[in-house]
Amino acid sequence: MPEASLLIVAVVLPLAAGMGALLSPLRVRRVLLIGTMLLLLVIAVAITVRVDEGTLLLYRLGDWPAPIAVMLAVDRLSAMMLVLTAVVALATGWHATGGVDNEAPYFHTLFLLQVAGLNGAFMAGDLFNLFVFFELLLIASYTLLTYGSTRARLQSGMHYVVLNLVGSTLFLLAIGLLYASTGTLNMADMAVQLRTVAGVHAPMARSGALLLLVVFGLKAALGPLSFWLPSAYTAAPSSIAALFALMTKVGVYAIIRVGTLMFGREAGALANVFEPWLLPVALLTIAVGAVAALSARALPRLTAALLIVSVGTMVAAAALFTAASLAGALYYLAHSTLAVAAMFLLAGNVRELRHRPPAFVFGSLFVAAVALAGLPPLAGFIGKVLILQAAPGGRAGIGLFVAILLSSAIAVASLSRVANTGRAIRVRLAGSQPPVPRFMVRHAPSALLLMIVALSLFARPATAYAARTAGQLVDPQSYIDAVQAASGSR
Amino acid sequence: MNLLVAIVVAALVGGGVFLVLRTRVFSVILGLMLLGYGVNLFLLATGRLRTLVPPILIEGITAYADPLPQALVLTAIVIGFGMTAFLVALALRERHLTGTDHVDGTHSITRDTEAGAEIEEIEEIEVSEARADA
Amino acid sequence: MIILAGQIALAMMALAMLLNLWRLMRGPDIADRIAALDTLYINSVALLVLLGVVRGSTLYFEAALLMALLGFIGTVALCLYVLRGAIME
Amino acid sequence: MTSARLFPQPMVSVVLFAVWLLAANRFTVGLALLGLGFAALIPWYTSRFWPDAPQRLRVRPLAALMALLLYDIVVANLRVAVLILGPRSRLRPAFFVVPLDVRGPFTITLLASIVSLTPGTVSAAVAQDRRTLLVHGLDVPDIPHAVRQIKHRYERRLQEVFE
Amino acid sequence: MATALEFLVAFFLIAGAAFALIGSIGLARLGDFYSRLHGPTKATTLGVGGMLVASSVHFTVRGNDFSAHELLVAAFLLLTAPVSAHLLARAALHLQVYTPVDVPGETTTPDITP
Amino acid sequence: MNLLWTLLLPLVGSALALMLRRSSSTVIAWTAALPVCAAALLLAWIGPTVLGGDVLREQWRWVPAAGLSAGLRADGLSWLFAMVVVIIGLLIQLYARYYMETSRELGRLYALLGLFMTSMLGLVFSDNLVMMVVFWEATSLVSYLLIGFNREDPDARAGAQLALSITATGGLCLLGGVLLLGRMVGSYDLETVLAAGDLIRAHELYLPALVLVLLGAFTKSAQFPFHFWLPRAMAAPTPISAYLHSATMVKAGVFLLARMYPALAGTEAWLGIVSTVGLLTLLFGAYSAMWQHDLKGLLAYSTISHLGLITLLLGFNSPMAVGAAIFHIVNHATFKASLFMAAGMIDHEVGTRDMRVLNGLWKHMPFTGALAIVAAGAMAGVPLLNGFISKEMFFAEALAAREDGIQWFVPFGAVLAGALAVGYSLRFVMEVFFNDEGREHPQHPHEPPTFMRLPATALALGCLAVGVAPAVFVFTPLTRAVTATLQAPAPVIDLALWHGVNLPLLMSIVALAGGVVLYRLRDRAYRWHDRLPPIEAADLFDVLVRFTRHSGGRVNTALENGSLQRYSLLLITSAVVMGVTPWLRTALPGTSNTLTTLALSLPDAPSTVIAVMLVIGVFATVRQRHRPLTAIIAISVVGLFMSLAFVRLAAPDLALTQLLVELVTILLLLLALPYFATTAHDSPGLRLSILRPLTPSSAWRLWRDGAVAIAAALATGAGTFLMLEQPFTSRSAYYLENSLSKGGGRNVVNVILVDFRGFDTMGEVAVLGAAALGVLVVLHGMRFRLDAGDVQFSRFAERHPLLLAMIARAMLPLALLMSMFVLLRGHDLPGGGFAAGLLTAIALAVQTMASGAEWTRQRLRTDFVRWIVIGFTIVLSTGLGSLAVGRPFLTSSYQAVQLPVIGKIPLGSALLFDIGVYVVVVGTVLVILNRLAQLSQDLNRVGARS
Numbered sequence A: 001m002p003e004a005s006l007l008i009v010a011v012v013l014p015l016a017a018g019m020g021a022l023l024s025p026l027r028v029r030r031v032l033l034i035g036t037m038l039l040l041l042v043i044a045v046a047i048t049v050r051v052d053e054g055t056l057l058l059y060r061l062g063d064w065p066a067p068i069a070v071m072l073a074v075d076r077l078s079a080m081m082l083v084l085t086a087v088v089a090l091a092t093g094w095h096a097t098g099g100v101d102n103e104a105p106y107f108h109t110l111f112l113l114q115v116a117g118l119n120g121a122f123m124a125g126d127l128f129n130l131f132v133f134f135e136l137l138l139i140a141s142y143t144l145l146t147y148g149s150t151r152a153r154l155q156s157g158m159h160y161v162v163l164n165l166v167g168s169t170l171f172l173l174a175i176g177l178l179y180a181s182t183g184t185l186n187m188a189d190m191a192v193q194l195r196t197v198a199g200v201h202a203p204m205a206r207s208g209a210l211l212l213l214v215v216f217g218l219k220a221a222l223g224p225l226s227f228w229l230p231s232a233y234t235a236a237p238s239s240i241a242a243l244f245a246l247m248t249k250v251g252v253y254a255i256i257r258v259g260t261l262m263f264g265r266e267a268g269a270l271a272n273v274f275e276p277w278l279l280p281v282a283l284l285t286i287a288v289g290a291v292a293a294l295s296a297r298a299l300p301r302l303t304a305a306l307l308i309v310s311v312g313t314m315v316a317a318a319a320l321f322t323a324a325s326l327a328g329a330l331y332y333l334a335h336s337t338l339a340v341a342a343m344f345l346l347a348g349n350v351r352e353l354r355h356r357p358p359a360f361v362f363g364s365l366f367v368a369a370v371a372l373a374g375l376p377p378l379a380g381f382i383g384k385v386l387i388l389q390a391a392p393g394g395r396a397g398i399g400l401f402v403a404i405l406l407s408s409a410i411a412v413a414s415l416s417r418v419a420n421t422g423r424a425i426r427v428r429l430a431g432s433q434p435p436v437p438r439f440m441v442r443h444a445p446s447a448l449l450l451m452i453v454a455l456s457l458f459a460r461p462a463t464a465y466a467a468r469t470a471g472q473l474v475d476p477q478s479y480i481d482a483v484q485a486a487s488g489s490r
Numbered sequence B: 001m002n003l004l005v006a007i008v009v010a011a012l013v014g015g016g017v018f019l020v021l022r023t024r025v026f027s028v029i030l031g032l033m034l035l036g037y038g039v040n041l042f043l044l045a046t047g048r049l050r051t052l053v054p055p056i057l058i059e060g061i062t063a064y065a066d067p068l069p070q071a072l073v074l075t076a077i078v079i080g081f082g083m084t085a086f087l088v089a090l091a092l093r094e095r096h097l098t099g100t101d102h103v104d105g106t107h108s109i110t111r112d113t114e115a116g117a118e119i120e121e122i123e124e125i126e127v128s129e130a131r132a133d134a
Numbered sequence C: 001m002i003i004l005a006g007q008i009a010l011a012m013m014a015l016a017m018l019l020n021l022w023r024l025m026r027g028p029d030i031a032d033r034i035a036a037l038d039t040l041y042i043n044s045v046a047l048l049v050l051l052g053v054v055r056g057s058t059l060y061f062e063a064a065l066l067m068a069l070l071g072f073i074g075t076v077a078l079c080l081y082v083l084r085g086a087i088m089e
Numbered sequence D: 001m002t003s004a005r006l007f008p009q010p011m012v013s014v015v016l017f018a019v020w021l022l023a024a025n026r027f028t029v030g031l032a033l034l035g036l037g038f039a040a041l042i043p044w045y046t047s048r049f050w051p052d053a054p055q056r057l058r059v060r061p062l063a064a065l066m067a068l069l070l071y072d073i074v075v076a077n078l079r080v081a082v083l084i085l086g087p088r089s090r091l092r093p094a095f096f097v098v099p100l101d102v103r104g105p106f107t108i109t110l111l112a113s114i115v116s117l118t119p120g121t122v123s124a125a126v127a128q129d130r131r132t133l134l135v136h137g138l139d140v141p142d143i144p145h146a147v148r149q150i151k152h153r154y155e156r157r158l159q160e161v162f163e
Numbered sequence E: 001m002a003t004a005l006e007f008l009v010a011f012f013l014i015a016g017a018a019f020a021l022i023g024s025i026g027l028a029r030l031g032d033f034y035s036r037l038h039g040p041t042k043a044t045t046l047g048v049g050g051m052l053v054a055s056s057v058h059f060t061v062r063g064n065d066f067s068a069h070e071l072l073v074a075a076f077l078l079l080t081a082p083v084s085a086h087l088l089a090r091a092a093l094h095l096q097v098y099t100p101v102d103v104p105g106e107t108t109t110p111d112i113t114p
Numbered sequence F: 001m002n003l004l005w006t007l008l009l010p011l012v013g014s015a016l017a018l019m020l021r022r023s024s025s026t027v028i029a030w031t032a033a034l035p036v037c038a039a040a041l042l043l044a045w046i047g048p049t050v051l052g053g054d055v056l057r058e059q060w061r062w063v064p065a066a067g068l069s070a071g072l073r074a075d076g077l078s079w080l081f082a083m084v085v086v087i088i089g090l091l092i093q094l095y096a097r098y099y100m101e102t103s104r105e106l107g108r109l110y111a112l113l114g115l116f117m118t119s120m121l122g123l124v125f126s127d128n129l130v131m132m133v134v135f136w137e138a139t140s141l142v143s144y145l146l147i148g149f150n151r152e153d154p155d156a157r158a159g160a161q162l163a164l165s166i167t168a169t170g171g172l173c174l175l176g177g178v179l180l181l182g183r184m185v186g187s188y189d190l191e192t193v194l195a196a197g198d199l200i201r202a203h204e205l206y207l208p209a210l211v212l213v214l215l216g217a218f219t220k221s222a223q224f225p226f227h228f229w230l231p232r233a234m235a236a237p238t239p240i241s242a243y244l245h246s247a248t249m250v251k252a253g254v255f256l257l258a259r260m261y262p263a264l265a266g267t268e269a270w271l272g273i274v275s276t277v278g279l280l281t282l283l284f285g286a287y288s289a290m291w292q293h294d295l296k297g298l299l300a301y302s303t304i305s306h307l308g309l310i311t312l313l314l315g316f317n318s319p320m321a322v323g324a325a326i327f328h329i330v331n332h333a334t335f336k337a338s339l340f341m342a343a344g345m346i347d348h349e350v351g352t353r354d355m356r357v358l359n360g361l362w363k364h365m366p367f368t369g370a371l372a373i374v375a376a377g378a379m380a381g382v383p384l385l386n387g388f389i390s391k392e393m394f395f396a397e398a399l400a401a402r403e404d405g406i407q408w409f410v411p412f413g414a415v416l417a418g419a420l421a422v423g424y425s426l427r428f429v430m431e432v433f434f435n436d437e438g439r440e441h442p443q444h445p446h447e448p449p450t451f452m453r454l455p456a457t458a459l460a461l462g463c464l465a466v467g468v469a470p471a472v473f474v475f476t477p478l479t480r481a482v483t484a485t486l487q488a489p490a491p492v493i494d495l496a497l498w499h500g501v502n503l504p505l506l507m508s509i510v511a512l513a514g515g516v517v518l519y520r521l522r523d524r525a526y527r528w529h530d531r532l533p534p535i536e537a538a539d540l541f542d543v544l545v546r547f548t549r550h551s552g553g554r555v556n557t558a559l560e561n562g563s564l565q566r567y568s569l570l571l572i573t574s575a576v577v578m579g580v581t582p583w584l585r586t587a588l589p590g591t592s593n594t595l596t597t598l599a600l601s602l603p604d605a606p607s608t609v610i611a612v613m614l615v616i617g618v619f620a621t622v623r624q625r626h627r628p629l630t631a632i633i634a635i636s637v638v639g640l641f642m643s644l645a646f647v648r649l650a651a652p653d654l655a656l657t658q659l660l661v662e663l664v665t666i667l668l669l670l671l672a673l674p675y676f677a678t679t680a681h682d683s684p685g686l687r688l689s690i691l692r693p694l695t696p697s698s699a700w701r702l703w704r705d706g707a708v709a710i711a712a713a714l715a716t717g718a719g720t721f722l723m724l725e726q727p728f729t730s731r732s733a734y735y736l737e738n739s740l741s742k743g744g745g746r747n748v749v750n751v752i753l754v755d756f757r758g759f760d761t762m763g764e765v766a767v768l769g770a771a772a773l774g775v776l777v778v779l780h781g782m783r784f785r786l787d788a789g790d791v792q793f794s795r796f797a798e799r800h801p802l803l804l805a806m807i808a809r810a811m812l813p814l815a816l817l818m819s820m821f822v823l824l825r826g827h828d829l830p831g832g833g834f835a836a837g838l839l840t841a842i843a844l845a846v847q848t849m850a851s852g853a854e855w856t857r858q859r860l861r862t863d864f865v866r867w868i869v870i871g872f873t874i875v876l877s878t879g880l881g882s883l884a885v886g887r888p889f890l891t892s893s894y895q896a897v898q899l900p901v902i903g904k905i906p907l908g909s910a911l912l913f914d915i916g917v918y919v920v921v922v923g924t925v926l927v928i929l930n931r932l933a934q935l936s937q938d939l940n941r942v943g944a945r946s
């Protein structure tokens, strides 16, 4: 099955390129990075086209039969995340070749390992394999986040690292609890086993499920677990902060994945175990992010705050676990990831300026701000409309309405200050001549903005894809059947 | 035996959590190590406990300890080592740069020190910069 | 008989280890604590061999072997730390 | 290819081969050949770390030394056990210096090790000039006797084995 | 025969444990650090030795095959244990840990150069 | 396609203007204006159809799922609005060409104007409510760029910011309202919604929807109390103000009210809210305009007032009033645009807009003065001008409305507002063109160029024409617009100039007279006004914003306080809560049952020993946390007994790995420890600057953390126990059954690691490599700067103890041999790549410990980063090898090779995989240890020099 081989290539290619980069001179490293990302983009698109036919792509490692084999399983959701990863990583990697990548050694390798971790996490069909790829993307992210080792990066990086190390132990606990009650690690197989758990195994599995929610919530920066994010992302090099727009999405992805596949409606004692928690937590997230946005004095921190708001928004939508709400959440996810990444890159570029940004840069800032605020005519608005349309009646619906509209208003008000960026007021820097951003650096955000425009212009096919994805998610049986049918030749 | 393992897990996790919540980065490192031990032991226990029958196949024996949790724990131990090493290095660098071993690098965290791209109006920034310089 | 002897030996080993641990916590000098740790390592080798005999299993042996070969490294490192601060210099 | 090039440190190779067989705890031809391979390969690499490894030794004195050592360890162990369990006031601990006649660093090491392995004495330091050994004794009523004991029982025999 | 060997095994087990225990008692009980150092570094060595003899006999009898890898454990321990003791004593001297006896110092000048 | 082209043509102009932005202003103006001209012609072309009563529709689907279909729809109302937008837009373009002649940003201006025009046209032509919101927000966004056109001007930026904040937020409210409407009606299609008015008004969501839609309209149309953004927006260049704040942007709000009239109007709530807000705005705007000294400020407040008037009319729930409102919308657009232009011309030629400076301009600029007089007359409601007629209608409706239950103060307020309007109109004319007090102007005043006067002239003529012959010029379009607005036949609108002496006329006269009196009394009035506290809504809003942001900041700092302890506590507490919750409502096994199992699971002696040692070890580690060196010793005990526990629990592989990892970790911690010493006690060998002690944790904090720790301990302990008491079946039988036959190994754990789940191991190895690189990156370029006195040697501090060096060297071959042993047998017996790698690494690290780094480096002659690369390449190649033979990645294969003498040897790809793992582990551990060791080597170089 040659198509399914694409899945393994999506993990092995960045790993191999990362190793190659360890032995290469700078120029070759850059070529390796960009080339790999371009290839990955092509691969991701090919995978997406293939899985959009409606069937899963499965790759059983080692040719072992279904529930035993560590498995890469790609449905529409995974495919979409792969494309998103490739796009954002391509743009941010491109941006980084402007010079950040030479501040300390091994940038390209770590970047590629990060991408490998992301791709692996988005494709993992096995809970422990998901953990391993989480660790891979985390260890790379630890280094990239503190890259250059400035004081602020180390301070916030320390928080990020320690919290995530605690998170990793919680992840292991959760895996243990789920394994202890189901006897399997394959997520689809686990979903089947969970339907019939009984006795002490039921609360045990629920306990594991909720611990998973804590772990993924930490990655996604949900609710009370988001406070580490603004400082960390603000301090990080802008290319990295932009890449990290994906990191929170790993958490969101994982919540959606396990929430639909393993703890969906048919999950017996585990049915809808996330539901009572997720919406309140998501609304709290929006509130926390909005408050942070209110007080942000600089663009990177504001972007980080709005990133939190956007995570809250998409999780609030996803929390309803209906086809419509998931579709809205996913479309919004794609958009906000691009928007946040673009804004981080732009903020980084503006940081270099000694004067008010030229018209082109200001225009980019404006478009990015419009995107980030979720204002029309860009995709964020469409996403919010989809989400609000999917809102249920009753208190949950009111909460969602109020939270989204209010947070949007705060976002608009905060972002309206974007025209103030880039004044020559940094007296302390007066002596040094800032470098003129290279072509790569200047236009990496433009590429992301173009993607946003495309996402808006082609909103019809894009939302249709999101809807098909959501449809696949709310009916996990076909996923489970496909996995169970995969037997090996050994 | 079950109770014993439960008590040990509890002790490791409790000690780990307490140390993770300390201010000194070195304590936190130790705490994470303890926490890791606790979780590893728990993970091993998820296959239920067996003694004397390690999953090494010997003719005539059919019952073995569950091998899968063991493989998972082994992976977890090795990954844990990598993470600890990185954390130690990070702590060293922070210690070097800040001169303190407080996990926050200082008692009051500096915000937006590298932000740039301010979106406030000029006056406010100048005031705050003057304050920062003073 | 071996089982009974094993139980007695085990009790003695347990007592020995507790005494080591007592010394380790008591100190008073860092050298005392290191010596206690060193003893614990060696006692562990003994314990592993003992368990192997009592349980009739050879699978404890690998650990005993590596512990015997490398157990001193902790002690050495701690002593070097005391002696020159930098254990690898 | 001469055997010297194949086995740059024959003593080490022999020891390694023996250790391999002991570790395997069973004997097959395949295992033995594999062991032989490692016995050849590993010294080839590690010789640069330990170029002055003993190239040869006398077997008979070695056996004698080992027998003596075993005997001493058992006997002295009993003696020390009594000392440890008895009243503390009966101990007469002391540091004393043993002048060294052996010169090779490895031989000195072995002597110091033997001193430490036999109960009641611990070698605490080797002088920089490697001409004296500082020893701590648990119960040393007569220092010159203790020094003589070490030199006579162990140092002389060691010299016989290696020099 | 089997009983005699079993007795032998039992004897060595208990003897080994006893020496280990005595070593630890020494560590716990003796008055100054240098004296305490004697307990573990020897009694423990013989303690393990006893266990190893027991093991060797036991498995040789049970397995119809000569079990000798115990020798390896012993060899490794005998090789490494003196280093621990040596460095411990040295560290204690460096720390100027209290000792009731004089330390002849002239012969142990610092060795700074490698 | 006509409607679409109407929308697109201004955009074409924008694009051209942007492309030609470096050309002369004439070229830019022409290229931008010609497409707009075409659009105007197109509109005129479809005019007869629309005015004939037809509704034009064009439809495209954009995002069907979101109810977004890009449908365009032209009826009387939208056509009328579109005409106003396009025609005034054209005039503004002409005007701007001269006003902004010297600006180098003319291209940008025209581009933005075109964009704005498209947004407005989209808004009025939308046949879909969500699309309407899209264009609504688009106008807000473009207005942000237009108001902040001078990016260097802080006032312009602040004005733009304020306008966007208010209007876009209003837009979000509108979105909420629209979504609610969609929920009620089941469609966003304009006609469907408009036709469903009865359903909507009866629906329980009516009130929230109404309020939300009204919030949108009121903010956009600068209704009290959301009016304050408009005066601040005057920081824009005058052509922009003239366009946005006369004809377009602010009119969007009242357009919305008109558009949604059939769906939402006709209730008490509508009447109450809309008319109250309208009346307040009318009065407040008029009152405020009186006190403005800036011409544009006066116009801004007068605009607010007139928008209030229109709102008030729409709030009357009366068809006739709707007619008056729409009529006044057009009239106001006409005279206000021309007044803005006049103000701009004055500013342009004289250099100021301050009425306290301006005086007696009539003699210099009579033509401009005439224009201003006509337009101001219309604003004041002077007969024979268009403003008079709509104001008359307004008075009539105010009177009529009283009968419908509105209080007496509506007509009263209407007259008062009328008087004020007359007053400020008089000010505009008199204080600028007359009242010659001989004050010097910044520039010598003269008439502006002809073409600059042309647009304003056209508009003034329009005022006159409509004022003189209203029925001729506006009857049909107005009636058609009103019909479209009401979605019902319009009432007969009497546009006659003279209705005889009736109450409205009387009111007009009173208003005119009152205005004159007010003007006469102005000096006294100013003095009175100056004594009032200078409160401006915008300032209040600023205070509110600042307060919100400040308190938001304080809340934020209180939450996100930068303390890891706080965040960790939140995380751990969340985990405990989430982990425990599921157990709370579960019936746990009964007590007797538990006791039985307790008895059954009595521990054996060795396990108890190990457990006791572990618990004490943990306790010691926690106790000794303030003495890091002792704590390391204590945690070593824990590690050691963990390894014993693994042995005990039938996990020999884990025991080996744990043992070795533990040793490496001790080395790691000791390498770092010199820099974390808090007392001399922890750093006996090295007097490095000892860290200052941190403030000890308060008792309360210790208790709190202790409580959390105990809770976590109890939770995990209880969970572990309950889990262990419950048997289960797992998939692991498969591993046990197939390990030997298909994996070729007896050590099932190892077969899982290198075969069944080799992919995990590959990831794990990558993690290790990344960790090593991470250490190198984090410590990149780091060196501790030390004083010579930091390193102290005693006479016993031998640098390389002879015994250690010799034994270490003797041990190396043994350890390497044992590594090979452990590596090769791993597939069948405890061991494998990890353990072997750690063993090798430790043996090599010991060489450095014993003989020094330099000595070791000379003999190793290798770069361990390369080991990572090589090892990982081996791992990957093993996987790719199977790919090459057409099997999935990492499919293992093994062959029992029959060799002479030796016998059967299983040669498997899994072994190769494990060798790769081995190499990576060696590389990783040594990279990390050596890098950390380098820090100490710097120290010792200092020591050696001393």
Ligand code: NA
Pocket (backbone or CB within 6 Å): D114, D115, D116, D117, D118, D119, D120, D121, D122, E042
């Ligand atoms: Na001795």
Ligand code: NA
Pocket (backbone or CB within 6 Å): D114, D115, D116, D117, D118, D119, D120, D121, D122
């Ligand atoms: Na001795």
